[in-house]
Amino acid sequence: MGRLEGKVCLVTGAARGIGAAIARAFLAEGALVWLTDVRDDEGHTLAAALGARARYERLDVREEADWTSIVAGLLAAHSRLDVLVNNAGITGFEESSAPQDPCHVALADWQRVHRTTLDGVFLGCREALRAMRPAGHGSIINIGSRSGVVGIPGAAAYASAKGAVRNHTRSVALWAAEQGTAIRCNVIQPAAVLTPMWEPMLGDGPDREARMAAFVADTPLRRFGQAEEVAALAVLLASDEATYITGAEFNVDGGLLAGAAAVPSREDA
Incomplete structure (x- = not known):
C-alpha cells in the first residue's frame, strides 16, 4: 500500500517542473492524479506516459469558471477531492524582459x-474547501517561495504574490479548523530549485555554468535543489502521516533562509 493509496488529487501547473514531479510522486504512492495546466501538449503527453491513474485537464487558474x-468534473468522476496542490505560478520574466523592480514594474x-x-x-483554496467540506477532511498544499519570505528588489510582483500566498495559507x-473540519492547509517554500522557470535567468550561452554557480553561491548546500526534493515533502503533507500539521510553512532551500554558511577549508574537506 502506498502512502497516498486511493487518494484523489489535483495538481495545478503540472505539465512540467515541480508540478510534474509532485504528480509523479503522488502516483508512485498510489494516488489518482488530475494534472492541470495551460500547456496542453506537454500535459497530455505527460499524463499519457504516467499511466491509467493520471489524467490531464486544461485549467487556467486565473479563471473562476475554469475552477x-x-x-x-472531478467530483462527478470520483465523488471527492482529497488533496489539492496549488503549484501554478509565474515570475513575470516568462513573457517580458521589462523591469520588475518596485520603481519600474x-x-x-x-x-x-x-x-x-x-x-x-x-x-484553488476556495474551491477545495467547498469540495472537501462534506467529507470534513483533506489537504491543501500551496507552493510558495523563498521570495515570499524576503524582499526581492528585481522581482517585486512575484515577491508580493508569494508573500500573500504564505499568509493566505494561514487564513485557510x-x-x-474553526469550522470543525480536519481540512489542512500548508505551504512549501522552495528556493533555487532547478526548473524551467529558471531558464530566462540562466540562458543557454557559454556563461550558463557561471550564472548557475553565482545563483547558488549563498546557498549553504552550494547546489540547486531538485523538483523531486520538493515533491517528497508534498507527499508527506498530503498523507495521513501529517494529520496534525496545518498552517505551517516548510522551506526547501538548501539552508538559504537559515543564513550564511562558511566555505569549508581545504583542511576540513
Missing part, C-alpha cells in the same frame, strides 16, 4: 503575475 468546471505586469500566482491560489488553515 468551477474542473472541480465539478508596469501595472499590467504586476497584475499579470498576481492573477496567476496569487489569485489562482485563492480560487485557521478557517478550516
